[in-house]
Amino acid sequence: MTRHTPLGGGAEFDGIRAVWARLGARAAPAGDDCAFVPWAGTLLAISTDLSVEGTHFRAGWLPPRELGWRIAAAALSDLAAVAATPVGVMASVGVPEVAPDELLADVMEGIGAASAEVGATVVGGDLVRADLLVVDMTVFGGVERPVRRSGAAAGDGLWVTGALGAPAAAIRAWEAGREPRAASRERFAHPVPRVAAAQWLRDAGATAMIDLSDGILADAGHLAAASGVACRIESERVPVHAGADDRRDALAGGEEYELLAALPATFSERDAVVLARECGVPLTQVGVVEQGAGVVLVEGGRPVELPGGFRHFGGP
Amino acid sequence: MTRHTPLGGGAEFDGIRAVWARLGARAAPAGDDCAFVPWAGTLLAISTDLSVEGTHFRAGWLPPRELGWRIAAAALSDLAAVAATPVGVMASVGVPEVAPDELLADVMEGIGAASAEVGATVVGGDLVRADLLVVDMTVFGGVERPVRRSGAAAGDGLWVTGALGAPAAAIRAWEAGREPRAASRERFAHPVPRVAAAQWLRDAGATAMIDLSDGILADAGHLAAASGVACRIESERVPVHAGADDRRDALAGGEEYELLAALPATFSERDAVVLARECGVPLTQVGVVEQGAGVVLVEGGRPVELPGGFRHFGGP
Numbered sequence: 001m002t003r004h005t006p007l008g009g010g011a012e013f014d015g016i017r018a019v020w021a022r023l024g025a026r027a028a029p030a031g032d033d034c035a036f037v038p039w040a041g042t043l044l045a046i047s048t049d050l051s052v053e054g055t056h057f058r059a060g061w062l063p064p065r066e067l068g069w070r071i072a073a074a075a076l077s078d079l080a081a082v083a084a085t086p087v088g089v090m091a092s093v094g095v096p097e098v099a100p101d102e103l104l105a106d107v108m109e110g111i112g113a114a115s116a117e118v119g120a121t122v123v124g125g126d127l128v129r130a131d132l133l134v135v136d137m138t139v140f141g142g143v144e145r146p147v148r149r150s151g152a153a154a155g156d157g158l159w160v161t162g163a164l165g166a167p168a169a170a171i172r173a174w175e176a177g178r179e180p181r182a183a184s185r186e187r188f189a190h191p192v193p194r195v196a197a198a199q200w201l202r203d204a205g206a207t208a209m210i211d212l213s214d215g216i217l218a219d220a221g222h223l224a225a226a227s228g229v230a231c232r233i234e235s236e237r238v239p240v241h242a243g244a245d246d247r248r249d250a251l252a253g254g255e256e257y258e259l260l261a262a263l264p265a266t267f268s269e270r271d272a273v274v275l276a277r278e279c280g281v282p283l284t285q286v287g288v289v290e291q292g293a294g295v296v297l298v299e300g301g302r303p304v305e306l307p308g309g310f311r312h313f314g315g316p
Numbered sequence: 317m318t319r320h321t322p323l324g325g326g327a328e329f330d331g332i333r334a335v336w337a338r339l340g341a342r343a344a345p346a347g348d349d350c351a352f353v354p355w356a357g358t359l360l361a362i363s364t365d366l367s368v369e370g371t372h373f374r375a376g377w378l379p380p381r382e383l384g385w386r387i388a389a390a391a392l393s394d395l396a397a398v399a400a401t402p403v404g405v406m407a408s409v410g411v412p413e414v415a416p417d418e419l420l421a422d423v424m425e426g427i428g429a430a431s432a433e434v435g436a437t438v439v440g441g442d443l444v445r446a447d448l449l450v451v452d453m454t455v456f457g458g459v460e461r462p463v464r465r466s467g468a469a470a471g472d473g474l475w476v477t478g479a480l481g482a483p484a485a486a487i488r489a490w491e492a493g494r495e496p497r498a499a500s501r502e503r504f505a506h507p508v509p510r511v512a513a514a515q516w517l518r519d520a521g522a523t524a525m526i527d528l529s530d531g532i533l534a535d536a537g538h539l540a541a542a543s544g545v546a547c548r549i550e551s552e553r554v555p556v557h558a559g560a561d562d563r564r565d566a567l568a569g570g571e572e573y574e575l576l577a578a579l580p581a582t583f584s585e586r587d588a589v590v591l592a593r594e595c596g597v598p599l600t601q602v603g604v605v606e607q608g609a610g611v612v613l614v615e616g617g618r619p620v621e622l623p624g625g626f627r628h629f630g631g632p
Binding site (some may be wrong): 049051088093130140142 | 607
């Protein structure tokens with residue numbers, strides 16, 4: 001569940017959060033990547049992600065099967081972010097009348113493949129005509145002990161899975177009319193929800209977690225706000241993917257499906273090596289949780305201004 | 317869950333069902349208004365409905381709050397159709413940049429009101445920019461003993477709740493540039509999912525059930541196909557709403573959220589009176605289930621041809 005818009009940090013959409021206030025008691029409290037619903041002694045985690053041509057992707061960037069994979073993986077990442085186990089997927093797809101028959105079948109095949117990758121089944125959906133390609137994914141799963149955004153405490157370390165910045169570089173290339181480098185393109189086309197790593201991190205004592213769909217600085221800001229703390233991030237420590245054009249892509253670029261986790265100070269580099277071996281993804285300490293508010297970005301030992309002007313497609 | 321398109325009975329979308337076949341073991345079997353997921357000893361019923369401006373509604377037909385009500389009620393009707401108890405609603409909304417701020421708030425308020433009407437809570441959603449107004453509703457609830465489409469047997473009676481045809485008349489008026497009559501408009505704008513009636517019908521022994529989103533003849537066809545029987549419907553018995561232009565609206569018009577139920581032959585008019593008193597909706601026998609296939613429409617005691625050329629917006 002993203003109750004913020006993915007359109008960026010501008011003021012234009014700020015009023016939207018107020019909508020939920022108007023719903024009052026008819027709406028559950030917001031704040032995490034998923035909603036949690038008590039169910040027969042268990043907790044159901046459920047999340048929905050709406051992707052619309054022109055806003056979230058452009059025709060021609062990815063073939064339909066990869067598009068389906070990417071959209072499903074992005075939705076499933078919301079389950080990973082709270083340490084839930086994916087169970088089922090509902091896929092609503094609107095397809096233009098002029099689209100070839102294979103478009104829908106290929107999109108659905110990508111959705112099915114990404115779901116199967118994390119053990120989830122496509123249980124239903126809706127198929128309609130639309131003047132734009134529209135895909136809404138609702139994903140749900142079980143979660144014994146969810147890791148929320150709100151549990152980080154001063155003194156925790158901040159750790160990130162994987163390496164960042166490649167999706168932003170891919171988008172920049174497409175927007176400039178170029179084909180992205182293979183390393184950039186692959187990361188954009190084929191994200192893998194960090195389901196196993198998330199559960200490992202929960203078991204290791206993670207106090208708060210979030211996925212990086214808005215980029216590490218923006219999402220660290222969400223985690224800081226939810227936890228009532230500050231996130232201090234050392235720019236030089238943020239792992240930059242070989243597919244990124246520069247460090248700024250790793251800091252400001254979104255459309256990532258890695259995890260940012262707050263872990264107790266006792267969590268060590270040695271623990272991170274175990275995670276890497278068991279879950280197949282590196283884990284890097286990028287900063288610490290402090291008293292205060294917001295995100296403090298440090299370069300060369302000094303706080304610097306945050307890169308401004310986040311735009312939707314992830315690149316500055 | 318509607319795995320068929322709401323665009324009508326034409327051949328153009330027939331290939332779509334084949335998509336699910338390609339998903340193979342990664343997709344659950346289709347066929348009912350909802351998908352059913354075993355969960356902690358219970359059964360979770362879940363359904364999704366995608367509504368897109370231009371395909372499912374046109375700007376200006378309804379103010380946003382009524383649009384939100386209608387879209388949510390239509391989705392919740394899929395839970396009613398299997399005798400499930402609604403619990404939660406996820407609302408994904410795409411809004412054009414040029415839309416006034418109140419549009420989203422008003423749509424969400426309508427969604428919240430329709431959900432509260434049947435005891436469900438808006439637990440989450442997604443809010444994005446889109447070049448068209450797009451609303452995807454995922455609804456879920458618990459169901460002890462679902463009534464499926466597939467249980468009807470020869471000898472059962474076919475009964476329908478409420479009275480039909482008003483939505484088709486409302487759409488015809490709007491498409492002709494007229495404001496609909498109040499009785500037509502109200503039925504289009506303010507459908508009420510038949511949650512209580514459905515559970516009453518289940519307890520009364522309903523063998524199969526479906527809602528009438530595609531219209532009584534089309535949906536009787538779906539029920540007949542799923543049950544491996546024929547549905548014989550007597551035209552003169554189909555209750556015509558005061559907001560319908562003529563009987564044809566009640567037979568061929570869709571966008572209805574009443575229920576068609578197959579009930580044992582022992583179910584009587586006296587039982588229907590009890591339902592009407594307890595659930596506040598009339599129940600009328602419109603035909604019987606027979607051996608065979610498809611829908612047999614009878615007028616003046618003789619089988620007649622089905623009205624052809626269903627179109628999306630519900631009117632012929």
